[in-house]
Amino acid sequence: MDGLFIRSIEENIPLEMIYLADNQELSQRRLIVKEVTDEYIRAYCLLRKQMRTFKRENILSIMPESCTKHRYLH
Secondary structure, three states: OOHHHHHHHHHOEEEEEEEEEEOEEEEEEEEEEEEEEOOOEEEEEOOOOOEEEEEEEEEEEEEOOOOOOOOOOO
């Protein structure tokens, strides 16, 4: 997982994530990672169009965006 985060940071590559929020709701997000710690990731969320913080323990699935054709400059 860390390799995907680093690649997203270095190359501005969007990732697709399935996330379990604290209220137990599932969400699917497209994001570009900006910062990684042991407990959290900070990323630009392409759905909400703003920076968001996600708990690493709540990330259920993460993968490179399947149809990446553009580099995002956020």
